[in-house]
Amino acid sequence: MKNIKKIGVFFGLLSICVFVAWEVSKKIREDQVVKSNRASNPKALSYVPWNGNDYKKIPDFLFRNQDSLYISNEDFKDKVFVAEFFFTRCPTICPIMNQNMRKVEDYYGHRPDFGIASFTINPEYDTPSVLKAYSQNYGVWSSHWHFLTGAKDSIYSLANRGFNIYASANPAVAGGFEHQGFFALIDKQGYIRSRIDSITGNPMVYYSGINPQQVDQLIEDIALLLDE
Numbered sequence: 001m002k003n004i005k006k007i008g009v010f011f012g013l014l015s016i017c018v019f020v021a022w023e024v025s026k027k028i029r030e031d032q033v034v035k036s037n038r039a040s041n042p043k044a045l046s047y048v049p050w051n052g053n054d055y056k057k058i059p060d061f062l063f064r065n066q067d068s069l070y071i072s073n074e075d076f077k078d079k080v081f082v083a084e085f086f087f088t089r090c091p092t093i094c095p096i097m098n099q100n101m102r103k104v105e106d107y108y109g110h111r112p113d114f115g116i117a118s119f120t121i122n123p124e125y126d127t128p129s130v131l132k133a134y135s136q137n138y139g140v141w142s143s144h145w146h147f148l149t150g151a152k153d154s155i156y157s158l159a160n161r162g163f164n165i166y167a168s169a170n171p172a173v174a175g176g177f178e179h180q181g182f183f184a185l186i187d188k189q190g191y192i193r194s195r196i197d198s199i200t201g202n203p204m205v206y207y208s209g210i211n212p213q214q215v216d217q218l219i220e221d222i223a224l225l226l227d228e
Contacts, residue, residue, distance in 0.1 A: 045185075045193040045224055046203040056192045058083075058184075059162045063119070063150035066131040071117075071146045073190065079144075080225040081115035082218065083184045084209060085159045085167050087122035088134045091174050093181040097209035098138055101145075101183070107219050109142030113188075113226060116145040119158065121167045121177050123149040163192070165206070182206035183218055187225050195221055 048056035062072040082104060086094040101116060108114040120126035126134075131147035149155075159167040159179070167179040184206055187193050194204040195217065207218040 045187075045221055046196050048192045048194065048203050048205050056164075057190050058186055058192065059158065061154070061158050061162070063148035063155070064128055065146040065148055066128055066135050068128040071148060075146075076115050076117070076186070076190075078188050079113050079115050080188055080222055081117055081186050082222070083117045083119065083163065083186060084182070085119050085121050085155075085163075085165055085179050087120050087175065087177055087179075088126050088130055089122065089175055090177070093210050097181050097183075100209055100212070100215045102138060102140070103215060104183075104219060104222070105140065105142050105145055108222055108226075109144060111226070112144070114144060114222070116142070118145070118147045119155055120147065120149050121155060121159065121169075121179055123152050123155055180206075181209045183209045183215075185218060185221060185225070187228065193221075193225060 050056040058073060060073050062070060065071045082101070084097060084101065086097060088094075098118070101118070105116065109116075120131065126147075126149050128149060131149060135145070135147050156167055159165050163184055165180050165182050165184065167177070169176060170178045185193050192205065194206065196202065197204050204214075207221075208214040
């Protein structure tokens with residue numbers, strides 16, 4: 001009789017273990033599906049809502065590049081381009097950002113309908129010659145990647161109000177400047193575009209320049225805009 005009870009207890013515990021294992025397995029599978037769906041390739045990219053019924057469009061700008069040539073938003077007309085804000089003396093995230101931007105260049109730098117705009121937030125130091133040396137140090141080869149400098153007020157206005165990417169001088173932080181390490185993707189008409197976050201249902205708006213997964217997503221999404 002005792003053996004029968006022991007056998008009953010054994011099978012009871014076994015059933016509980018099987019059930020728990022199944023639920024854990026189910027949870028893992030569901031999490032994997034959620035993560036997979038969140039990072040899946042979209043069929044079309046979203047516009048970024050702005051001021052009610054409007055979409056976020058970048059304002060006009062005019063700066064000098066690493067070759068001392070004046071470059072404006074008109075030079076990116078009918079092109080897909082990626083924009084970032086950085087500075088050459090940045091000791092933290094900028095080196096990672098521009099190593100990742102080099103990956104983007106390797107994919108699309110040969111295309112005349114694609115470009116990259118890197119705006120320095122330290123224009124007093126980052127002159128065209130400094131930007132030229134910086135670009136050469138990173139092995140930049142595309143003539144469509146412009147490192148841009150100009151009036152500080154204009155650059156900060158473009159960052160904080162034009163793109164809504166935070167940038168500021170701050171002597172208390174490493175390098176003396178702080179900024180968000182975002183890449184903005186702009187379509188051929190000058191609108192900021194991004195994929196939808198399937199968890200929130202909202203546009204991602206920006207891609208992290210230091211997150212390898214989001215850089216890969218950016219590379220995928222550039223192709224969608226180039227085909228529009």
